Amino acid sequence: MPSSTDAGRRDLGVYVHIPFCATRCDYCDFATWTDRGGLVDAYVDACVTDLRRRVAAGELTPASSVFFGGGTPSLLAPDALVRILDEIPRRAAAEVTVECNPDSVDGPKLRTYARAGVNRCSFGVQSMQPHVLAALGRTHDPANVTRAVAAARDAGIENLNLDLIYGAHGESRADWDATLEAALALDPPHVSAYALTVEPPTPLGRRVAAGTSPGPDDDDQAAKYERADEVLGGSGRPWYEVSNWARPGHECRHHLLYWAQGDYVGIGCAAHAHRAGVRSWNVRAPERYLERIAAGRSPEAGRETLDPATRADEALGLALRTRAGASVPAAAAAEAAALEAAGLLARRAERVALTRRGRLLATEVTVRLLAAATPTVSTSVAVGTR
Amino acid sequence: MTPGAGLDIARSRCFSLLSHVDHGKSTLADRILELCGAVDARSMREQFLDSMDLERERGITIKAQNVRLTWRDFVLHLIDTPGHVDFGYEVSRSLAACEGAVLLVDASQGIEAQTLANCYAALEADLTIVAVLNKIDLPQAEPDRRADEIERVLGIPAPDVLRISAKTGQGVPELLDAVVDRIPAPTGDPDAPLQGLLFDSYYDPYRGVVSSVRVFNGTLTTGARLRYLQAGATHEAEEVGVRTPDPTPVAALGPGEVGYLIAGIKDVGEARVGETVTGAARPGAPLAGYRDPKPMVFCGLYPVVGDEYADLRDALEKLRLNDSSFTYEPETSGALGFGFRCGFLGLLHMEIIRERLEREYDLSLVATSPNVEYRAVRVDGAVEMVDNPSAMPPPSELETIEEPYVTVTILTPTDYVGPLMDLAQARRGEQTKLEYLAEDRVELVYALPLAEIVVDFFDQLKSRTRGYASLDYEPAGYRPADLVKVEVLLNGVPVDAFSTIVHRQEAQDYARRMTVRLRELIPRQLFDVPIQAAVGGRIIARETVKAKRKDVLAKCYGGDVTRKRKLLERQKEGKRRMKQIGRVEVPQEAFVAALRLDES
Numbered sequence: 001m002p003s004s005t006d007a008g009r010r011d012l013g014v015y016v017h018i019p020f021c022a023t024r025c026d027y028c029d030f031a032t033w034t035d036r037g038g039l040v041d042a043y044v045d046a047c048v049t050d051l052r053r054r055v056a057a058g059e060l061t062p063a064s065s066v067f068f069g070g071g072t073p074s075l076l077a078p079d080a081l082v083r084i085l086d087e088i089p090r091r092a093a094a095e096v097t098v099e100c101n102p103d104s105v106d107g108p109k110l111r112t113y114a115r116a117g118v119n120r121c122s123f124g125v126q127s128m129q130p131h132v133l134a135a136l137g138r139t140h141d142p143a144n145v146t147r148a149v150a151a152a153r154d155a156g157i158e159n160l161n162l163d164l165i166y167g168a169h170g171e172s173r174a175d176w177d178a179t180l181e182a183a184l185a186l187d188p189p190h191v192s193a194y195a196l197t198v199e200p201p202t203p204l205g206r207r208v209a210a211g212t213s214p215g216p217d218d219d220d221q222a223a224k225y226e227r228a229d230e231v232l233g234g235s236g237r238p239w240y241e242v243s244n245w246a247r248p249g250h251e252c253r254h255h256l257l258y259w260a261q262g263d264y265v266g267i268g269c270a271a272h273a274h275r276a277g278v279r280s281w282n283v284r285a286p287e288r289y290l291e292r293i294a295a296g297r298s299p300e301a302g303r304e305t306l307d308p309a310t311r312a313d314e315a316l317g318l319a320l321r322t323r324a325g326a327s328v329p330a331a332a333a334a335e336a337a338a339l340e341a342a343g344l345l346a347r348r349a350e351r352v353a354l355t356r357r358g359r360l361l362a363t364e365v366t367v368r369l370l371a372a373a374t375p376t377v378s379t380s381v382a383v384g385t386r
Numbered sequence: 387m388t389p390g391a392g393l394d395i396a397r398s399r400c401f402s403l404l405s406h407v408d409h410g411k412s413t414l415a416d417r418i419l420e421l422c423g424a425v426d427a428r429s430m431r432e433q434f435l436d437s438m439d440l441e442r443e444r445g446i447t448i449k450a451q452n453v454r455l456t457w458r459d460f461v462l463h464l465i466d467t468p469g470h471v472d473f474g475y476e477v478s479r480s481l482a483a484c485e486g487a488v489l490l491v492d493a494s495q496g497i498e499a500q501t502l503a504n505c506y507a508a509l510e511a512d513l514t515i516v517a518v519l520n521k522i523d524l525p526q527a528e529p530d531r532r533a534d535e536i537e538r539v540l541g542i543p544a545p546d547v548l549r550i551s552a553k554t555g556q557g558v559p560e561l562l563d564a565v566v567d568r569i570p571a572p573t574g575d576p577d578a579p580l581q582g583l584l585f586d587s588y589y590d591p592y593r594g595v596v597s598s599v600r601v602f603n604g605t606l607t608t609g610a611r612l613r614y615l616q617a618g619a620t621h622e623a624e625e626v627g628v629r630t631p632d633p634t635p636v637a638a639l640g641p642g643e644v645g646y647l648i649a650g651i652k653d654v655g656e657a658r659v660g661e662t663v664t665g666a667a668r669p670g671a672p673l674a675g676y677r678d679p680k681p682m683v684f685c686g687l688y689p690v691v692g693d694e695y696a697d698l699r700d701a702l703e704k705l706r707l708n709d710s711s712f713t714y715e716p717e718t719s720g721a722l723g724f725g726f727r728c729g730f731l732g733l734l735h736m737e738i739i740r741e742r743l744e745r746e747y748d749l750s751l752v753a754t755s756p757n758v759e760y761r762a763v764r765v766d767g768a769v770e771m772v773d774n775p776s777a778m779p780p781p782s783e784l785e786t787i788e789e790p791y792v793t794v795t796i797l798t799p800t801d802y803v804g805p806l807m808d809l810a811q812a813r814r815g816e817q818t819k820l821e822y823l824a825e826d827r828v829e830l831v832y833a834l835p836l837a838e839i840v841v842d843f844f845d846q847l848k849s850r851t852r853g854y855a856s857l858d859y860e861p862a863g864y865r866p867a868d869l870v871k872v873e874v875l876l877n878g879v880p881v882d883a884f885s886t887i888v889h890r891q892e893a894q895d896y897a898r899r900m901t902v903r904l905r906e907l908i909p910r911q912l913f914d915v916p917i918q919a920a921v922g923g924r925i926i927a928r929e930t931v932k933a934k935r936k937d938v939l940a941k942c943y944g945g946d947v948t949r950k951r952k953l954l955e956r957q958k959e960g961k962r963r964m965k966q967i968g969r970v971e972v973p974q975e976a977f978v979a980a981l982r983l984d985e986s
Contacts, residue, residue, distance in 0.1 A: 013945075015944060015945055017944065030944070069944050194940040194941050195936070195938070195940040196940075197939075197940050197941075218934070218935060218936040218937075219932075219935055219936070221936055222935035222936040225936070242938060242940075243940055243941055258945050258947060261947075264945055266945065270944075271944065271945075272944055272945040272946045272947070272948070273945070274945065274947065279947060279948050281946070281948070304948065310951070313951070313954070313955070313958075314947065314951045317950065317951060317954050318947065342912060344912075357935075359938065360935055360936045360937070360938055361912070361934065361935075361936070361937045361938065362937070362938040362939075363937045363938050363939060363953075363954070363957065364912065364934065364937045366954055367954060367957045367958050367961050368961065370954060370958045371958050371961040371962055374958065374962070
């Protein structure tokens with residue numbers, strides 16, 4: 001039910017979390033389950049109920065973007081996803097994204113999505129090299145990616161993203177080059193490339209902790225990041241966030257909202273939300289979400305209200321990840337100048353943005369600026385000598 | 387025979403118990419107190435021996451103790467002595483307060499290194515020795531063989547060696563009779579000017595300093611004005627008493643009596659072991675043998691958390707009220723922040739002080755590796771004592787460096803002579819004696835640099851001999867040696883906490899070990915950081931911490947911004963606590979970890 005009177009309004013996103021997967025990837029620590037298939041119908045019902053309550057409460061006004069994430073949203077029967085989407089009031093040009101596993105989509109499913117208003121697909125590709133996929137604990141055949149992309153285009157969904165992951169054990173530089181090349185051959189307007197990150201409570205995290213599998217190597221990942229930036233940027237898809245590249249006009253509107261401290265509503269278990277400096281998150285397990293909704297209660301598990309200083313720190317940390325960069329607090333000007341001299345920041349009018357090398361060190365740069373902007377209490381001592 | 391000046395000096399005996407660790411000294415003391423009807427053993431233990439937790443845990447005595455007992459119609463003054471080589475001076479003062487000593491030897495173990503050391507110290511103090519074999523009730527006891535050994539090694543006739551079981555009490559009355567019969571009565575003139583020897587002092591929060599005192603001449607009277615000859619101070623004898631073992635005030639102590647003295651003193655440093663007390667009005671001569679306590683081993687002590695510096699200072703102040711034999715002065719380290727350079731009588735003393743600081747004052751401390759005090763002889767002949775490696779002058783200004791030596795006596799079963807000789811040789815030891823005490827026991831004597839035994843020599847000795855060898859040592863002056871200071875530099879800036887002085891041959895080894903360890907512990911920076919070790923400006927080892935290339939979160943998923951922000955907040959706090967060594971930022975934990983690795 002798209003609405004058409006949205007000009008000049010503040011953006012509002014809706015994130016819907018679908019916590020079901022066919023198999024779990026070795027590196028994944030997201031809120032997702034492979035053994036809760038029996039809950040799916042009840043879960044969809046609960047999302048619908050949750051949405052209706054929020055609309056009735058006036059909390060959910062027409063959205064500028066909708067994002068189905070997971071988990072694997074494309075595991076849902078097409079009409080199930082449509083039932084949820086139909087409950088979300090949307091503006092005329094709203095961006096509606098569904099994260100898809102290339103294994104679990106086909107022409108009919110994607111056509112149903114498109115008819116319901118889905119206009120963007122994000123495919124979990126990770127790698128186009130079978131041995132790298134195996135190292136990641138992924139099951140799909142790279143050929144499925146090609147089929148899925150073609151099917152999406154057939155269905156009229158042109159706004160496509162391919163998610164890539166680099167740095168898996170056994171992935172050579174040549175493997176990564178091949179993945180980038182194969183991804184670009186599919187001509188996606190948008191590519192996300194994420195460094196494989198070891199999270200302790202995952203099969204990969206346990207293997208690394210036990211020493212049976214080497215963790216990703218920082219230097220290897222740095223080289224692959226630089227390669228990705230060259231290749232993707234050189235293909236007419238400049239970076240617009242640390243891990244995201246897109247043709248101008250194809251940046252993900254929904255994600256931009258996150259990085260700009262915009263407002264978004266979270267539907268489903270483990271979904272996060274933000275409104276005007278209040279961040280909140282829902283109960284993590286799908287059973288708990290069902291209970292809360294069935295009991296007529298809010299699914300919210302916790303919230304925090306950011307004070308102005310924390311909000312400003314957060315804004316800096318988020319904005320620095322984007323191409324637009326951030327404005328630097330006066331107290332951190334000297335640190336910013338030092339980082340600029342070190343080749344990590346570039347100045348653009350009143351703002352600073354990360355250079356390529358700086359993007360690889362985004363955390364370090366952010367932490368330095370934040371530390372410099374905060375009055376110091378540390379006891380520094382004379383250097384080196386007694 | 388009431389306590390006090392009315393004591394018949396001919397019916398007094400002052401003696402100590404001497405033994406190697408674990409040969410049963412505490413048990414024997416329990417038994418003696420029981421036999422003399424002093425107290426029941428349980429409350430006695432709490433009041434008398436091993437009063438600190440640490441002493442009980444480690445099975446050693448740190449402080450001298452004394453108790454006054456009645457046996458038949460004699461008064462026995464039993465003085466317990468510290469049981470470790472670090473406290474050799476305290477032992478010598480305790481012995482100076484006695485006319486005799488009971489030398490306790492385990493009837494299965496036989497003579498150990500401390501038995502020898504104790505026996506020599508007692509002979510040096512001119513004491514009459516009553517040798518006793520203990521634990522004769524055990525099946526593995528070999529009293530005949532051990533008695534022969536005592537005769538051969540110590541020159542005490544085998545038939546004179548008593549045989550007891552402190553555990554069962556067998557032979558203990560005979561031992562007390564022997565103490566009365568063999569150990570001479572004290573001599574002294576009650577009307578002469580007062581001469582009293584302080585052989586222990588501790589700080590009591592309510593009473594101030596409580597000292598143990600042996601009167602040689604004159605009379606120590608409650609209320610008298612006293613002169614402390616070494617401290618050059620005058621105090622009033624607020625309370626004079628004897629320990630039975632309950633402290634019992636008396637009017638006076640005469641010659642040949644041992645008791646306690648409270649004189650309104652707030653700092654044990656003013657009532658040191660070895661001090662002579664005399665009458666302010668009619669002073670006597672100082673007793674011989676006083677020495678200022680002299681630290682032998684030094685290290686830097688730093689709070690792991692910088693905020694605890696003031697707590698550490700307060701704790702050191704309080705602890706020193708109780709133990710004037712350790713020293714401390716503030717020092718600042720680029721790597722570790724604010725702390726103290728502390729001096730100790732020996733390695734055990736250092737461990738005890740550190741443990742008490744952590745345990746009784748709830749501090750978390752890191753210690754730099756222990757070092758000895760060097761004599762730096764400059765080219766112009768000037769001599770400087772250096773107790774901190776980072777203060778050692780550069781080689782160009784030095785003629786020589788001299789280091790303290792010790793004479794180390796090792797007693798071992800013959801099987802382990804080979805491994806022990808290897809160990810001593812690896813530590814630059816020079817053998818001065820190898821003697822068979824029996825066909826299966828050997829005495830080895832070495833001249834060794836003190837620095838070579840302060841770190842892990844004792845542990846090595848124990849592990850190479852499966853615990854069967856024993857060790858004792860005493861200072862043996864200074865000798866020049868080919869020593870160098872190894873400095874560790876981080877991006878060209880010296881890191882004081884890792885400066886050390888080693889023999890030239892060991893410099894390379896230390897340099898390599900430390901640079902590799904720091905390379906593993908120091909986080910990558912925005913630029914390459916060289917870690918170098920240098921001797922006199924010449925680099926002898928180098929490692930590099932490669933510049934950090936990647937430090938970025940791949941993704942903040944599903945709008946979970948909170949997690950990312952918290953991560954940044956934690957890192958921001960960490961950044962603010964970094965130690966800055968030149969341009970290099972190092973978390974203090976990295977330095978602490980490097981030093982702790984050195985300890986293990």
